[in-house]
Amino acid sequence: MSSFKEFKIKWGMAIDLDKCTGCGACMVACQAENNIAPQPDASNKLKSLNWLVVYELTNGKPFPEHEVAYLPRPCMQCGKPSCVSVCPVIATDKNEEGGIVSQVYPRCIGCRYCMASCPYHARYFNWFDPTWPEGMDKTLTPDVSVRPRGVVEKCSFCHHRFMQAKDKARVEGRDPNALNDGDYVTSCTEACPNGAIVFGDVNNPAHKVHDLVKGKYAFRLLERLGTDPQVYYISRREWVRRLGDNYLENEKVKG
Amino acid sequence: MDKNYDLPIDAALFPEGCTRCSLSKFLVWIAAVMAVFGWGLYAAYRVLAEGLGVTGLDDYFGFGLWITFDLAVIALGAGAFFTGLLRYILNIDPLKNIINLTVIVGFLCYSGAMLVLVLDVGQPLRAWFGYWHANVHSMLTEVIFCITCYCLVLVIEYVPLILEQKQLNRNKLVHAIAHNFHLMMPLFAGIGAFLSTFHQGSLGGMYGVLFARPYIARDGFFIWPWTFFLYVLSAVGSGPVFTVLVCTIMEKMSGKQLVSWEIKSLMGKIAGTMLTVYMVFKLADTWAWANDILPRSGLTFDQVFYGWIYGKWLLWAELFACGVLPAIILIVPSTRNNRALFYTAAILDCIGVTINRYVMTVQALAAPVMPFDSWETYAPNWAEWGASAMIMAYAALILSLSYRYLPVFPQEVKLNK
Numbered sequence: 156m157s158s159f160k161e162f163k164i165k166w167g168m169a170i171d172l173d174k175c176t177g178c179g180a181c182m183v184a185c186q187a188e189n190n191i192a193p194q195p196d197a198s199n200k201l202k203s204l205n206w207l208v209v210y211e212l213t214n215g216k217p218f219p220e221h222e223v224a225y226l227p228r229p230c231m232q233c234g235k236p237s238c239v240s241v242c243p244v245i246a247t248d249k250n251e252e253g254g255i256v257s258q259v260y261p262r263c264i265g266c267r268y269c270m271a272s273c274p275y276h277a278r279y280f281n282w283f284d285p286t287w288p289e290g291m292d293k294t295l296t297p298d299v300s301v302r303p304r305g306v307v308e309k310c311s312f313c314h315h316r317f318m319q320a321k322d323k324a325r326v327e328g329r330d331p332n333a334l335n336d337g338d339y340v341t342s343c344t345e346a347c348p349n350g351a352i353v354f355g356d357v358n359n360p361a362h363k364v365h366d367l368v369k370g371k372y373a374f375r376l377l378e379r380l381g382t383d384p385q386v387y388y389i390s391r392r393e394w395v396r397r398l399g400d401n402y403l404e405n406e407k408v409k410g
Numbered sequence: 411m412d413k414n415y416d417l418p419i420d421a422a423l424f425p426e427g428c429t430r431c432s433l434s435k436f437l438v439w440i441a442a443v444m445a446v447f448g449w450g451l452y453a454a455y456r457v458l459a460e461g462l463g464v465t466g467l468d469d470y471f472g473f474g475l476w477i478t479f480d481l482a483v484i485a486l487g488a489g490a491f492f493t494g495l496l497r498y499i500l501n502i503d504p505l506k507n508i509i510n511l512t513v514i515v516g517f518l519c520y521s522g523a524m525l526v527l528v529l530d531v532g533q534p535l536r537a538w539f540g541y542w543h544a545n546v547h548s549m550l551t552e553v554i555f556c557i558t559c560y561c562l563v564l565v566i567e568y569v570p571l572i573l574e575q576k577q578l579n580r581n582k583l584v585h586a587i588a589h590n591f592h593l594m595m596p597l598f599a600g601i602g603a604f605l606s607t608f609h610q611g612s613l614g615g616m617y618g619v620l621f622a623r624p625y626i627a628r629d630g631f632f633i634w635p636w637t638f639f640l641y642v643l644s645a646v647g648s649g650p651v652f653t654v655l656v657c658t659i660m661e662k663m664s665g666k667q668l669v670s671w672e673i674k675s676l677m678g679k680i681a682g683t684m685l686t687v688y689m690v691f692k693l694a695d696t697w698a699w700a701n702d703i704l705p706r707s708g709l710t711f712d713q714v715f716y717g718w719i720y721g722k723w724l725l726w727a728e729l730f731a732c733g734v735l736p737a738i739i740l741i742v743p744s745t746r747n748n749r750a751l752f753y754t755a756a757i758l759d760c761i762g763v764t765i766n767r768y769v770m771t772v773q774a775l776a777a778p779v780m781p782f783d784s785w786e787t788y789a790p791n792w793a794e795w796g797a798s799a800m801i802m803a804y805a806a807l808i809l810s811l812s813y814r815y816l817p818v819f820p821q822e823v824k825l826n827k
Binding site: 199240241267271274282283304305306379380381382399401403 | 461470473532549550616707779781783
């Protein structure tokens with residue numbers, strides 16, 4: 156594994172799973188914001204594109220102890236991304252201040268090695284040509300490039316919004332590398348009706364997310380594999396936290 | 411000069427002193443091969459025209475039949491570089507009697523794998539990016555470099571054989587070129603051995619470095635995960651007997667003996683020795699994986715198998731029925747020289763390496779890593795089978811033409827007197 160950069164700014168998310176109702180507004184917002192083409196037949200969920208997927212978790216117990224939780228899964232923007240070192244053509248990189256893992260569509264050759272490497276299934280392949288029903292092309296987000304058939308894509312933490320926030324700061328005479336909390340948020344964060352998703356710089360104590368990720372009930376998915384994700388989850392329920400990683404029978408869950 | 415009108419019409423092109431079937435019989439066979447090729451060509455056209463959506467691949471199984479096929483044929487094609495190494499560098503002279511076939515089989519395996527890769531990448535027109543924008547940290551970059559370079563080496567090794575065709579070789583210049591190519595062959599055998607060792611290893615390394623996929627993740631030595639070394643060993647432990655199997659199929663189809671039993675037995679001994687070494691390390695690797703990597707990842711041995719399709723039987727079959735058993739048969743002289751046992755072991759050996767490439771490719775992706783994720787299953791569809799069949803047909807075509815017109819087997823005349 157090659158070494159990765161450390162960043163002064165680290166954009167991250169804290170998703171409170173106890174607040175998430177599984178409504179899917181984040182998924183819809185993500186699709187609209189990031190120009191994900193609707194598919195004529197999206198019944199095969201393993202061939203349809205969603206940068207963010209909401210998983211349903213259950214505690215596996217029968218009624219009345221049965222409980223469910225919903226887990227939105229964007230790209231984890233890993234600190235040590237398994238996908239970056241494997242890409243043969245540097246079509247994906249973690250090299251920009253903020254620590255967002257990029258995906259360069261015109262560079263990608265579509266070998267899908269990055270998809271094989273990602274245990275979160277955060278990467279998606281364009282199996283078909285993207286087509287928009289007549290008139291729908293007018294709703295495309297102008298700052299987000301559309302992707303052709305045959306390349307891999309993934310959540311970019313709405314990177315274009317990061318660019319916009321930095322431009323705005325420059326115009327207003329502020330330091331673009333010291334954005335205020337809320338200057339830059341992803342579309343899923345904005346769309347969540349319950350405020351379950353909090354987005355910001357996890358390294359900046361002035362950002363709300365900074366404290367949330369240090370909380371007793373915060374955890375990350377598959378932490379023990381060493382991917383060092385920048386997406387954190389919060390749940391006060393022990394069984395939910397236990398589903399965040401693989402544990403042997405005798406191992407205790409943190410928190 | 412009187413002509414013998416009983417001979418096939420293209421008899422003047424046959425290797426010196428060799429007989430072949432009639433041209434019409436040969437063309438019937440070629441027509442059958444071309445029918446399969448045509449089906450594959452249609453599948454390839456559909457894939458290139460409509461995209462990979464027409465295949466059975468999906469976001470969980472980004473790698474499937476084609477990658478398994480590639481990895482398997484590249485392993486089985488290792489007979490070329492390893493036999494070349496033994497013949498030209500270590501001077502094991504009897505191998506000259508099968509070296510031409512190993513070169514052709516190697517060339518077919520590598521060029522076939524590259525043809526499949528053209529279909530398998532989403533953007534084939536960008537394939538050259540692998541050179542232009544190379545990521546030196548990626549094992550796949552090394553695979554791209556070595557496979558393409560080694561395929562060129564195999565072309566260079568194949569060319570003198572073509573130039574030695576009876577009629578072509580009458581030309582003085584062609585004769586001189588063929589002769590000089592032969593003189594340079596130890597150099598190319600050396601380059602081939604270097605390139606091939608590294609990319610066989612890199613193919614294994616490609617999987618071993620996936621540290622977030624506990625099914626295939628492996629520790630290793632320096633930058634190389636253990637799978638790097640295991641892939642080299644398994645390839646040289648199966649490639650030589652694969653060439654023998656191809657030879658035997660050609661013998662059955664032509665009704666002639668093409669290579670003496672002693673040479674086949676020697677190839678079996680070479681493969682058996684390497685397979686034995688491989689099995690020692692593979693068993694140790696499996697034990698370390700089950701007792702260290704899996705528990706370290708929070709997983710148990712039972713959790714990485716699923717139902718019948720990805721069941722433990724695959725592992726046991728790979729390790730014992732298609733690993734330890736053929737290794738024993740091939741290294742013990744008495745069993746190796748029993749032809750039925752020899753061929754059984756050769757077939758099991760090739761099946762074993764194919765199972766290994768399959769589970770490392772497909773089962774690794776089927777196994778869920780997130781605890782709330784589910785096992786998914788993969789079945790290739792007609793487009794993938796078709797394209798793979800196209801490569802088999804391509805191989806059959808080249809082998810048929812080579813056998814009919816090129817002096818592939820030095821022992822053929824003597825063995826069929």
